[in-house]
Each structure stands twice: as structure tokens, then as C-alpha cells.
Amino acid sequence: MKINPIHSFDLSLDEMRAIQHSLRQQIRLTPYLGQPRLVAGVDLAYFPDNQQAVAVIAIMDYASKQLVETVHCQDTVSQEYIPGFLAFRELPLFLKAWEQVQSEPDLVFFDGNGMLHPERVGLATHASFFIDKPTIGIAKKHFMGEYREPGPERGSMERIWDQGEIIGAVLRTQDGVKPIYVSVGNHVDLPLSLRLALHFVGKESRIPEIIRRADMLTRQIRKQMLDSLESQK
DNA sequence: GCGACAG
DNA sequence: ATCTTGTCGC
Numbered sequence: 001m002k003i004n005p006i007h008s009f010d011l012s013l014d015e016m017r018a019i020q021h022s023l024r025q026q027i028r029l030t031p032y033l034g035q036p037r038l039v040a041g042v043d044l045a046y047f048p049d050n051q052q053a054v055a056v057i058a059i060m061d062y063a064s065k066q067l068v069e070t071v072h073c074q075d076t077v078s079q080e081y082i083p084g085f086l087a088f089r090e091l092p093l094f095l096k097a098w099e100q101v102q103s104e105p106d107l108v109f110f111d112g113n114g115m116l117h118p119e120r121v122g123l124a125t126h127a128s129f130f131i132d133k134p135t136i137g138i139a140k141k142h143f144m145g146e147y148r149e150p151g152p153e154r155g156s157m158e159r160i161w162d163q164g165e166i167i168g169a170v171l172r173t174q175d176g177v178k179p180i181y182v183s184v185g186n187h188v189d190l191p192l193s194l195r196l197a198l199h200f201v202g203k204e205s206r207i208p209e210i211i212r213r214a215d216m217l218t219r220q221i222r223k224q225m226l227d228s229l230e231s232q233k
Numbered sequence: 234g235c236g237a238c239a240g
Numbered sequence: 241a242t243c244t245t246g247t248c249g250c
Contacts, residue, residue, distance in 0.1 A: 043240090044240075044241080045241080045242095046240090046241055046242070047242095048242080048243085050241080050242075053241090081239090081240060081241070082238095083237085083238040083239070083240090084238080084239085086239055086240055089240075090240070111239085111240070112239045112240060113239050116239080117239085122239070123239070123240080137239080139239045139240085140239080140240090141238090141239065141240090142237095142238090142239085143237095143238070143239045144237090144238080144239090181239080
């Protein structure tokens with residue numbers, strides 16, 4: 001996979017804001033994918049020291065939902081978490097893992113927001129400028145924007161607004177269960193993002209399977225590393 | 234000043 | 241995100 005090195009990291013708040021501001025104008029909501037064949041899900045897990053982390057990319061077949069490839073990368077994460085700047089913390093490690101991907105995903109889901117962001121450049125959106133793929137953000141908790149509570153049935157959704165703009169949607173993925181927050185990353189529109197997100201929600205979880213698999217692998221790998229470290233004592 | 238605040 | 245066991249409920 002090819003990488004587009006656009007920015008370095010370890011920047012000041014003002015520099016990070018400036019980057020977000022410039023990227024914002026390059027977002028395209030025109031879907032440039034037909035029927036996706038392979039879809040990737042990304043997640044990170046942190047070690048107790050909060051300095052090391054594992055990034056996992058899980059790739060599955062869209063139609064069969066079978067896992068076709070997984071890659072992971074473990075390294076130090078230097079940038080602290082600052083609300084609104086998650087991308088600067090998590091993208092470097094993600095990109096290192098991305099270099100190892102052999103298959104060709106048509107779309108990438110991120111654990112976090114896309115345009116559901118003060119500058120419309122959340123993790124999923126920011127990532128799209130490095131990997132040049134359609135991206136979608138899936139957050140488990142509310143970050144910003146105003147919305148009405150969606151109905152209690154699976155599939156109910158409500159738009160999320162900010163400054164007169166629709167920046168995402170709250171989606172009820174299971175009857176009577178807490179909703180998730182879906183937003184466009186790049187190169188997709190919101191209705192398609194919602195449709196694709198719902199496609200990956202089975203009966204077992206409120207989180208789309210593509211994200212959940214990455215999340216599970218992330219914890220599994222971290223446990224393996226901690227266990228083998230412990231057994232060496 | 235106070236509360237909110239993706240992962 | 242992470243630290244953590246059992247436990248209330250469908």
C-alpha cells in the first residue's frame with residue numbers, strides 16, 4: 001500500500017489546528033466506491049504505561065464478513081490524548097500498521113469520529129488524506145453536536161447538527177440499546193456511511209463487527225505480549 | 234467560572 | 241483509553 005506523508009506529528013496546538021483547517025476544505029462527500037469488496041477496521045489498545053500501544057487493522061470480506069487479513073504494530077505513542085486531536089495521537093501507529101497490509105481494502109472504518117468534529121477533521125477524516133481511501137468514523141460515545149434521541153428500535157437514526165450543518169448521525173444498532181455515533185470520514189456521504197455501518201452490525205453487538213474484531217484483536221495481542229513478558233521473570 | 238470532552 | 245468482580249436483568 002502506498003503512503004502519502006503529508007505532515008509530521010508532535011506539533012503545537014495551533015499547528016494542529018492549522019492542519020485541520022487546511023484539510024477541512026479537501027473533504028469530498030462524493031462516494032467513490034461502488035459495492036465494497038474488502039473493508040478494514042482499525043483500533044488501538046494501550047499498555048499500562050500509557051506510552052506503548054498496539055494498533056490492529058482487520059480486513060474482512062464485505063459480503064461474507066469473513067476475516068481475510070489482520071496486521072498489527074506495537075510502538076511508543078508520544079502524543080497525549082487531547083479531545084479534538086485524537087488523530088495526532090493515533091495516526092502514526094496506524095500508518096505503521098497500514099504499511100503491512102497486503103490486501104486492497106475499499107473502505108476503512110475507524111474507532112472515533114470523522115466530520116463529527118469541531119473542524120470537521122476527526123480521526124477518520126484525517127486518516128483519509130494519508131491512505132486515500134473512503135473512511136467512516138464510528139464512535140461509541142457522544143463527542144459534540146446537537147441531536148434528538150433516536151427511536152428505540154434498531155435502525156432508528158437522527159442527524160447530529162453543529163453550526164447549521166449536519167456533521168453525523170446517532171444510530172440505534174440494536175433494540176433498546178445505547179446508540180453509536182456515525183460520521184463521514186471522506187469520500188462517502190452520510191446515508192451510505194449509515195448503511196455500511198448497519199451492514200456490519202449482527203445480533204451479538206451494538207458495534208459494527210469490523211470495528212469489534214479489530215478491538216478484540218487489539219486486547220488479545222496486548223494480553224499475549226503482557227503474558228509473555230510476565231513469564232520471562 | 235463551570236461543565237463537557239472521540240480514544 | 242485504562243484500572244476492575246460480581247451481579248442485575250432479559
